[in-house]
Amino acid sequence: MNLEEARNEIRAADAEMAAQFLRRMHAVKEVAAYKREHGLPVFDREQEERVVHRSLEWIDDPELRDYFVEFLQNTMTVSRRYQHRLMDGMRIAYSGVEGAFAHIAAKRIFPGGTPMSYPSFEEAYNAVSCGDCDCAVLPMENSYAGEVGQVMDLMFSGSLSVNGIYDLRISQNLLGIPGAALSDIQTVVSHPQALGQCQPYLRRHNLTEKESSNTARAAKLVMERQDVHLAAIASAETAALYGLQILDRDINESKFNTTRFAVFSRAENASPGRRDSSVFLLMFTVRENVAGALAKAINVIGTYGFNMRVLRSRPLRTLPWQYYFYVEAEGDDTSENGRHMVEALRQECVMLKVVGRFHAGALEEGREETP
Numbered sequence: 001m002n003l004e005e006a007r008n009e010i011r012a013a014d015a016e017m018a019a020q021f022l023r024r025m026h027a028v029k030e031v032a033a034y035k036r037e038h039g040l041p042v043f044d045r046e047q048e049e050r051v052v053h054r055s056l057e058w059i060d061d062p063e064l065r066d067y068f069v070e071f072l073q074n075t076m077t078v079s080r081r082y083q084h085r086l087m088d089g090m091r092i093a094y095s096g097v098e099g100a101f102a103h104i105a106a107k108r109i110f111p112g113g114t115p116m117s118y119p120s121f122e123e124a125y126n127a128v129s130c131g132d133c134d135c136a137v138l139p140m141e142n143s144y145a146g147e148v149g150q151v152m153d154l155m156f157s158g159s160l161s162v163n164g165i166y167d168l169r170i171s172q173n174l175l176g177i178p179g180a181a182l183s184d185i186q187t188v189v190s191h192p193q194a195l196g197q198c199q200p201y202l203r204r205h206n207l208t209e210k211e212s213s214n215t216a217r218a219a220k221l222v223m224e225r226q227d228v229h230l231a232a233i234a235s236a237e238t239a240a241l242y243g244l245q246i247l248d249r250d251i252n253e254s255k256f257n258t259t260r261f262a263v264f265s266r267a268e269n270a271s272p273g274r275r276d277s278s279v280f281l282l283m284f285t286v287r288e289n290v291a292g293a294l295a296k297a298i299n300v301i302g303t304y305g306f307n308m309r310v311l312r313s314r315p316l317r318t319l320p321w322q323y324y325f326y327v328e329a330e331g332d333d334t335s336e337n338g339r340h341m342v343e344a345l346r347q348e349c350v351m352l353k354v355v356g357r358f359h360a361g362a363l364e365e366g367r368e369e370t371p
Contacts, residue, residue, distance in 0.1 A: 024075070024079070025079070025082060028079045028082055028083060029082070029086060031083065032082070032083040032086040032087055033086075035083070035087065036086075036087050036090055036134060037134075037265070037266075037267045038161075038163050038265050038267045038268075038269045039134060039135030039136075039163050039164070039263045039264065039265030039267075040163055040164060040263075040269070041109050041110060041164070042080050042083045042084055042087060042112070043080060046359060048073075048076050051072065051076065052069055052072055052073070055068070055072055056068070056069070084111075084112040085112075087110075087112055087113070088112045088113075089113075089114060090110055090112070090113035090114065090134045090135070091113070091114050091116050091132070091133040091134050092106045092109075092110050092113040092114065092115050092116060092133065092134065092135060092136070092137055093116050093118055093124040093125070093127040093128055093132075093133040093135070093136040093137070094106045094115055094116070094117065094118065094124055094136065094137050094138070095117075095118055095119070095120055095121045095123070095124045095138065095214070096117065096213075096214040096215075096216055096217065097117055097214060097216045097217055097220065098115075098117065098216060098241060099215075099216035099219065099234065099235065099237055099238035099241040099242065100214050100215055100216035100217075100238070101139070101168060101170060101215060101235060101259060102137055102138065102139060102261065103115055103117070103216065104168065104235065104237055105137050105139075105166065105168045105259075105261040106137040108166075108168070109137060109164070109166055109261070109263065110135075110137075113134075116132075116133055119213070120150075120213075121138055121148075121150045121151050121154060122150070122154060124136045124138060125138065125151075125154045125158060125160065125264060128160055128264055128265065128266060129158065129159060129160060129266070131266070134265065135163075135263050135264060135265040136160070136263070136264040136265075137261050137262070137263055137264075138151045138154075138261065138262055138264065139151060139259050139260070139261055139262075140152070140165065140260045140261065140262045141259070141260045142170070142193055142197070142257070142258070142259045142260075143254065143256060143257060143258045143259070144196070144197045144252065144253065144254040144257050145193040145196045145197055147312065147314075148193075149314060151262070152314050152326060153314065153317065155262075155264075155281075155283065155326075155355050156283050156314070156324055156326075156355075159266075160264040160265060160266060161264065161265060161266070161267065161268040161269060161355065161356050162262045162263065162264060162281055162355055162356025162357075162358070163263055163264075163265055163267075163268075163269040163356060163357075163358055164262070164263040164358045165260050165261070165262050165263075165279075165358065166260070166261050166263070167258050167259070167260055167261075168258065168259050168260075168261055169257070169258050170197070170235075170252065170257040170258060170259050171235065171236065171249070171250050171252070171257070172190075172194055172197055172198055172215075172233050172234070172235070172250070172251050172252040172257070173233070173234065173235065173236055173239060173246050173247075173248065173249050173250065173251065174188070174231050174232075174233060174246070174247045174248040174249075174251055175219055175222060175231055175232045175233070175234055175238070175239045175242075175244040175245065175246060175247065176222065176228070176230070176231045176232075176244060176245055176247045177222060177223070177226055177227070177228060177230075177244060177245065178243070178244070178245050179228070179245070180228045180231070180245060180247065181247070182205075182247045182248055184228045184229055185205075185207060185229060185230070185231045185247065186207065186208060186229040186230075187207065187208045187209075187210055187229060187230050187231070188202060188207045188208070188209055188210065188230075188231050188232070188233060189209075189210040189211070189212050189218040189221055189222065189230065189231075189232050189233075190209075190211075190212055190215050190218045190232055190233035190234065191211070191212055191213065191214055191215050191218065191233075192211050194215050194218075194233045194234070194252075195209050195211065195233065197252040197253060197254070197257055198233055198251050198252050198253065199253065200253045201248075201251045201252075201253065207231075212232075215232070215233060215234040215235065215238065216234060216238050216241075216242075218232040218233065218234060219232040219234040219238045219239065219241075219242045219244055220242055222242075222244060223242040223243060223244060231247060232244070233251070236249075262356070268356075268357075269356070269357055269358060270334065278330070278331060278332045278357060278358070278359055279309070279328055279329070279330055279331075279357065279358055279359070280328075280329055280331070280332070280333040280338075280354055280356065280357040281326070281327070281328055281329075281354065281355045281356040281357065282301075282326070282327040282329065282345075282352065282353070282354055282355070283324055283325065283326050283327075283352075283353055283355050284297060284324065284325055284327075284345070284349040284350075284351060284352040284353070285316070285322070285323070285324045285325070285349060285350045285351045286325070286348065286349055286350060287350055288322060293348070294325065296348045297325075297345060297348045297349055298311070300341060300344045300345045300348055301327065301329055301341065301345065303341075303344075304337055304338070304340060304341035304344070305331070305337065306329045306330065306331045306333075306338070306341060307329060307330045307331070308327055308328070308329050309328045309329065309330055310326070310327065310328035311325065311326070311327050312325070312326050313325050313326070314326065324351075332357075333354055333357065334357075342354065
């Protein structure tokens with residue numbers, strides 16, 4: 001084959017690749033539509049690794065395998081850019097104001113989306129229910145302060161699905177106005193959970209606590225008051241946003257302080273990922289005053305081979321001294337075995353619903369790369 005023949009071969013291959021590129025990007029558009037509807041982020045590291053691993057089977061020449069991996073990775077980068085363009089303008093509801101940890105989480109999970117602030121968890125949740133927003137990012141649990149009861153109750157009583165849970169490392173900082181010193185501070189304002197996370201520090205410094213509905217609102221209050229004796233507990237991002245000075249860093253008692261944020265959407269995720277890394281969420285109530293009712297329900301889950309990673313209870317708002325239960329279990333509830341498990345569980349429960357499913361890798365990532 002001479003030079004001209006080789007170039008003609010390349011042109012023919014390029015024409016074929018152009019047609020395949022169009023085919024691929026049309027499919028990428030459908031993927032973006034699904035992710036937008038279900039409140040899923042663009043970047044999925046686990047899925048991209050599977051694509052590369054599977055595709056290597058098609059390359060017999062060992063000299064070219066590394067180049068093909070690079071080719072695929074560049075192709076997937078272009079696909080992510082296209083998905084971001086298609087998904088730009090996604091409206092992400094969160095509770096609080098700009099700079100709150102929920103705002104930070106929303107920006108990290110959906111860097112191309114538009115965060116929409118709401119005064120309360122319920123209003124953020126309802127914004128998705130009524131269609132004003134595409135999804136909501138709400139805190140479920142803090143590793144130090146425990147579960148966020150209001151969000152758990154919304155999950156139980158509402159109609160939205162959880163399609164992802166992401167971890168955000170929380171670093172609480174003491175913020176004051178420029179020129180203030182730690183020795184000046186007498187009163188500290190923040191969200192009750194943030195105050196609880198920093199309780200030993202506040203006691204050591206003999207500081208008076210004042211509650212706020214949100215860490216970012218607390219920082220905004222300090223900025224507005226311009227009182228050298230008043231400080232807020234909030235993130236470093238919030239300090240920069242409101243022009244405050246960080247008087248002391250990382251003051252939370254637990255240095256492994258992490259908050260789990262759930263992504264809620266109107267559509268149920270029917271494709272949680274690989275079955276061996278899938279997680280599904282159940283909420284249920286059992287018969288009152290029946291001996292062993294809860295044990296029977298739990299045994300059903302284990303009998304069908306599903307491992308519970310989380311089990312907790314919450315009081316029912318409408319019935320005193322009665323409770324609903326929340327379970328996170330590993331596996332695929334949409335499999336044949338999973339469907340049998342759910343059906344058997346219904347026989348033991350007064351009320352049962354699957355409130356979400358996702359793949360476990362999302363728990364470890366907690367953020368998305370920006371293309």
